[in-house]
Amino acid sequence: MTHAGYEVATYATAQQLLDNLPTETEASCLLIDVRMPGLDGPALQQRLGELGSTMPIIFLTGRADTPVVVKAMKAGAHDFLIKPVASDELFRAIEKALRHHQVSRDQESRLSGIRDRIAKLTPRERQVFDLVIRGKTSKQAARELGTTERTIKAHRQRVMEKMQVRSLAELVSLAERIGIVG
Numbered sequence: 001m002t003h004a005g006y007e008v009a010t011y012a013t014a015q016q017l018l019d020n021l022p023t024e025t026e027a028s029c030l031l032i033d034v035r036m037p038g039l040d041g042p043a044l045q046q047r048l049g050e051l052g053s054t055m056p057i058i059f060l061t062g063r064a065d066t067p068v069v070v071k072a073m074k075a076g077a078h079d080f081l082i083k084p085v086a087s088d089e090l091f092r093a094i095e096k097a098l099r100h101h102q103v104s105r106d107q108e109s110r111l112s113g114i115r116d117r118i119a120k121l122t123p124r125e126r127q128v129f130d131l132v133i134r135g136k137t138s139k140q141a142a143r144e145l146g147t148t149e150r151t152i153k154a155h156r157q158r159v160m161e162k163m164q165v166r167s168l169a170e171l172v173s174l175a176e177r178i179g180i181v182g
Helices: 014-019 041-050 066-074 087-119 123-133 138-145 149-163 168-177
Strands: 030-033 057-061 079-082
Touching: 014 041, 030 041, 041 057, 041 066, 057 066, 057 087, 066 079, 079 087, 087 149, 087 168, 123 138, 123 149, 123 168, 138 149, 149 168
Parallel strands: 030 057, 057 079
Antiparallel strands: none
16 A cells, blocks of 8 residues: 555554564665554564564654653664654654665675675685785785695685775775674
């Protein structure tokens, strides 16, 4: 169903949403009431987090309950709106959440691409990669791996090509982005 230019799906209960969790193939967000029958909004937020959902959550509530607001925001809620909500305020919150989700999805896609390239390294290339990003010279890596400096340089060149980088700094930056070095 389309409403105000958005594809909208509604769920009568939190459990119905959990049973029919939308895919995250497109930027999306969830509007969740704090008080719902069965599983309440914060409990649903926790369950969605356990399931790995990255969809931003905008909470709606009839009254501002400070401890609930603080708990939800600390748990990653994108916004918290008090009903009645003006349409323009709701649409601003939705647009902001959609932009945030798109940025998150794009970033995860880039990180996934880096992980895929690392997975395509041969075992020896992976050893060289690990040593190089930790600051070992070709000479030190050769000594550690029991081979020649020339062989390490050849592996290092293939690593750079497979990782699609032109410099050691770029290679280290990729490794930092996916948490291999920090």
